[in-house]
Amino acid sequence: MNTYPMLFLYTLSMACVTYLIRMLPFVLLRRPIRNRFIRSFLYYVPYAVLGAMTFPAILYATSGVLSAVIGLLTAVLLSFLGKGLLTVSISACAAVYAVEWVCTFF
Amino acid sequence: MSNTACECNASARACFLSGLRAGVPIGLGYLSVSFAFGITAVSRGIPSLIVMLISMTNLTSAGQLAGVELMVLGCSIGELLLSQCVINLRYALMGLSLAQKADPSVRLRDRFLIAFGITDEVFAVSVSQPGLVGRYYLFGLIAAPYLGWSVGTLLGTIAGDLLPQSVLSALGIAIYGMFVAIVIPPAKKSRAIAAVLAIAVGLSCAFRYLPYLKEVSSGFVIIVCALAAAVIGALAAPIDDSAAPLPEEEEVRK
Incomplete structure (x- = not known):
């Protein structure tokens, strides 16, 4: 059923539509937007997107909810203290690793 | 330049x-x-x-x-x-x-x-x-x-x-740790950003846990949550020009 040419065609169509979605607004809209509502909307979009993508998905990003919660708390705490992206990210990973390592003893 | x-x-x-x-x-x-x-x-x-x-x-x-x-x-x-x-x-x-x-x-x-x-x-x-x-x-x-x-x-x-x-x-x-590090500092400074975040998170939880809503595909959930939260933010707390300067003005100012 799924021959190489067919799979190739699937892949190519996926790639094309995904690229067009990314490219068209970015290439066509090159003049600054002056409308205050649209500018406000675009200003809030990143925070809205990131918020929606992070929670609750973060709770299921590791092997267990417990380690994920500890990782999340680590990240939130360090971000509040003004630490950078890499520090926060690696610390969260380390916290998850540590919690899951400790859990192996129980 | x-x-x-x-x-x-x-x-x-x-x-x-x-x-x-x-x-x-x-x-x-x-x-x-x-x-x-x-x-x-x-x-x-x-x-x-x-x-x-x-x-x-x-x-x-x-x-x-x-x-x-x-x-x-x-x-x-x-x-x-x-x-x-x-x-x-x-x-x-x-x-x-x-x-x-x-x-x-x-x-x-x-x-x-x-x-x-x-x-x-x-x-x-x-x-x-x-x-x-x-x-x-x-x-x-x-x-x-x-x-x-x-x-x-x-x-x-x-x-x-x-x-x-x-x-x-x-x-x-x-990846999520990075997201947290990106959104927390601005949310600390701006109550409007914090509110938009809270709305987005609340909606995303609703789509995850509530019956019927949780059937919606994850790609679509992000669109709905982001649109809703950002529109509410833009209506309730429109930015003034100092918050996000136009590219040209930014260029001129520096």
């Missing part, structure tokens, strides 16, 4: 390296995600070569995963395209927003190239930069994620047991 986010009024090389540095955590995060994608796709019976081709031409997690599912089912091309449109529509929003963030050094032909690399994380890091971003910064920013995504997929297709599960699990939170 581009006295912008990367604080590199110096060389193209410095800008590129600055972007590259910012992209490394994204690339590391992608390693584990694309690794998982590689394993999943191969286990569904897609040949390694095609799996690699999918990752290297699509560069999107949710879309690729849905695409593989549909391929295995042998669905029509039309259905595949429609599903990709819905799942990836958020990139159109991001492209729109990023178009406002690119400085004049980003030429038309650069845009065709950079557009390929717009992902959730690349977008998030770009817009978290103060001021505008230049083309070399963007090229650098995209490099590590693309490499991470490709290499991760390759490793995933080669062997599922290359990294111990404990390390994979810990790496799984890397």
Whole structure:
């Protein structure tokens, strides 16, 4: 059923539509937007997107909810203290690793 | 020329390296995600070569995963395209927003190239930069994620047991840790941003846990939550011009 040419065609169509979605607004809209509502909307979009993508998905990003919660708390705490992206990210990973390592003893 | 986010009024090389540095955590995060994608796709019976081709031409997690599912089912091309449109529509929003963030050094032909690399994380890091971003910064920013995504997929297709599960699990939170680090500082300063975040998180929880709502596909959930929260924010607390200066004005001021 799924021959190489067919799979190739699937892949190519996926790639094309995904690229067009990314490219068209970015290439066509090159003049600054002056409308205050649209500018406000675009200003809030990143925070809205990131918020929606992070929670609750973060709770299921590791092997267990417990380690994920500890990782999340680590990240939130360090971000509040003004630490950078890499520090926060690696610390969260380390916290998850540590919690899951400790859990192996129980 | 581009006295912008990367604080590199110096060389193209410095800008590129600055972007590259910012992209490394994204690339590391992608390693584990694309690794998982590689394993999943191969286990569904897609040949390694095609799996690699999918990752290297699509560069999107949710879309690729849905695409593989549909391929295995042998669905029509039309259905595949429609599903990709819905799942990836958020990139159109991001492209729109990023178009406002690119400085004049980003030429038309650069845009065709950079557009390929717009992902959730690349977008998030770009817009978290103060001021505008230049083309070399963007090229650098995209490099590590693309490499991470490709290499991760390759490793995933080669062997599922290359990294111990404990390390994979810990790496799984890397991307989210970065998101947290991006949104918390501005949310601390602005109650409006904090409110928009809270609304988005609340809606996203509703789509995850409430009956009926949880049937909605994840790509679509992000669109709905982001649109709703950002519209509420824009209506309730429209920004004044000092919050997000127009690119030209920014350029003039510096």
